[in-house]
Amino acid sequence: MTLTRRTWLLVPVLAALAACSHTPSDATTDAVAAPLAPTTAPAAKPPKLVVFMVVDGLPIRQVLGYRDQLQPDGFRRFLDRGTWFANAYYGHGYTVTAAGHSVMLSGAYPQRSSIIGNEWRHPVTGDEVYNTEDSRYQYIGHKTEPHAGTSPENYKVETVGDVLRTVQPGSKMIGISGKDRGAILPSGHKGTAYMYMGSTGQFASTTYYMQKHPAWVESFNAAKPADQFFGKAWTPMLPESAYARSVPDGQPWQANSGNGNRLPAVLGANMDGPGPRFYGNILPSPFGDELTLAFARAAVEGEQLGADDQTDILSVSLSSHDYVNHAFGPESRLSHDHFLHLDRHLQSWFQYLDQRIGRGNYIAVLTADHGFMDTPEWARGQGRDAGRINPAQVVGYVNAGLSKQYGEGRWVRGFSATGLQFDEALIQTKGLRNDDVYAKAKALAEEIPGVQVAFTRAQLAGNDTTTPFLEQMRKSWHPDVAAPLQLVPKPGWMFGSRLMGTTHGSPHEYDTHVPLLTWGPAWVGQGEVAQRVEVADLAPTLARILGIPAPRQAQGKLLPLPASGVAAEKKAH
Structure with a gap:
């Protein structure tokens, strides 16, 4: 938008804790699978390690669309030998990275967590607010830019990891990502987050978590693992004919x-050696995932994750696919090939965990923070209605209409997340009712080509559950921080001033329908589940598996997992 990113062995007291905590209702069932038994005790001894995986910007249609080209034990571990949900969706409407990562392990939508977007503007001052910014803390050993993500201060809910570490303080919660928000939000308030530093090719935490890195982090960074990718080529995994279903490069x-927009692409081309520009270019390539997983291995060993009977949680958010899809579109050969590289990396990662932790000792979960829309220009070439909406032109058009109605003035100050923020002092000075101005602005915004609908504060604060998209946008709207007029683009349309690439951030299916894949036969069983579920259902389900209370603000239900070790009846999707 108008803002930019700078860039188990549990004690019996658990039963009492669970009895007085929020316990979500069981999910409704169909013939596909029965829900977990309604008891606070886990069905099996809890796993030693929960491996929570996020692939940033991965729509489910890519997983299923390239299923025939997958490695035997990457994504297919979930699809062939785990339990996966063919119809898993986000329930909120502004589907961006921070919002998605805030839902996964809390089960709470932005209407409760206050993480309404990656960034927004303060409702009174209009100043930029980044979702995980906290000027009290700094990156360890690295320069901390203004608005850098350094703590979960703005995150107003607890996570599964927070509950686990409250009940069982000896458990560890480690979050790792190429993005600060991808590491900090899943880590919650009581975990430890490490994020990739594009200036140095290292991973770092912040002084919110510690004053000095542990020895294993120092050792990893000292080895300069990012430098091994200098001069390395990203080459296609398969013969050219295998990419007939995706859009060619260039x-x-x-x-x-x-790294350009054609394969093969050489990292560091025309550079003298590794430096900030090279390190930044690692993320939008398969080597970004490889480096992140290498750090995750170092964390498993350095922190001795899964080494005892106190369950640990490791969250790994892989950021590279999001960068690739933004630049080239999910329809591209570059995205197609990146996904296949990612699949190979996952296979190696799971084989490592099998050896290190033991196949019967951990559970793996994989999801995405949002999906992706096709690039508008390509979609138009396929005969679809698609296009770009310039946010500055939206603000200009609405301001012109409001000035004609109420007199000259800069009535709309700009975009805040996916909403329009107003000059409330001007409205008051003119003696106008805020809601009247918002209603007029709504009518003006809905005249703009590409805008599906706009929702006012009165609608978002109400209880109408029948108007299309309103409930989704309500879940994205926190009254203390969100703008009073929320905009929804038409399917195939995107807000953005760039003339290339594509994005996400709508309540439409391509942005909300994501993978939700689980593996760990003793805890999740096996089979495809066709019943519609939400990613918010994951947090209370994991809490049930771990035998702990669900996060207090969780809005999800229990996932309809098959009975442990029993294959669910498969349904065609």
Whole structure:
């Protein structure tokens, strides 16, 4: 938008704790699978390690669309030998990275967590607010830019990891990601987050968590693992004919910066050696995932995760696919090939965990923070209605209409997340009712080509559950921080001033329908579940498996997992 990113052995007291905590109702069932038994005790001894995986910006249609080209034990571990949900959705409407990561392990939507977007503007001052910014803390050993993500201060709910560490303080919660928000939000308030530093190719935490890195982190960074990718080529995994279902490289709408928009692509081309530009270019390539998983292995060993009977949680958010999809579109050969590289990396990662932790000692979960829309120019070429909406032009058009109605003035100050923020002092000075101005602005915004609908504060604060998209946008709207007029683009349309690439951030299916894949036969069983579920259901389900109370603000239900070790009846999706 208008803002930019700078860039188990549990004691019996558990039963009493669970009895007085929030316990979500069981999910409704169908013939596919029965829900977990309604008891506070886990069905099996809890796993030694929960491996929670996020692939940033991965729509389920890519997982299923390339299923025939997958490795035997990457994504197929979930699809062939785990339990996966063919119809898993986000229930909120502004589907961006921070919002998605805030839901996964809390089960709470932005209407409760206050993480309404990656960034927004303060409702009174209009100042920029980044979702995990906290000026009291700094990156360890690295420069901390203004608005850098350094703590979960703005995150107003607890996570599964927070509950686990409250009940069982000896458990560890480690979050790792190429993005600060991808590490900090799943880690909650009581975990420890490590994020990739694009200036140095290292991983770092912040002084919110510690004053000095442990020895294993120092050792990892000292070895300069990112430098091994200098001069390395990203080459296609398969013969050219295997990519017939995706769009060829070098299209005019594909961003041609960083590593270019054609394969093979050599990292560090035309550079003298590793430096900040090279380190930044690692993330939008398969090597970003490889480096992140290498750090995750170091964390498993350095922190001795899964080494005893106190369950640990390791969250690994892989950021590279999001960068690739933004630049080239999910329809591209570059995205197709990146997904296949990711699949190979996951296979190696799971084989490592099998050896290190033991196949019967851990549970793996994989989801995404949001999906992705096709690039508008390509979609138009396929005969679909699609396009770009310039946020500055939206603000200008609405301001012009409000000035004609109420007199000259800069009535709309700009975008805040996916909403329009108003000059409330001007409205008051003119003696106008806020809701009247919002209603007029709504009518003006809905005249703009590409805008599906706009919702006012009165609608978002109400209880109408029948108007399309309103309930989704309500779940994205926190009254203390969100703008009073929320906008929804039409399907195929995107807000953005760039003329290349594509994005996400709508309540439409391509942005909300994501993978929700689980593996760990003793705890999740096996089979495809066709029943519609939400990613918010994951947090209370994991809490049930661990035998702990669900996070207090969780809005999800229990996932309809098959009975442990029993294959669920498969349904065609």
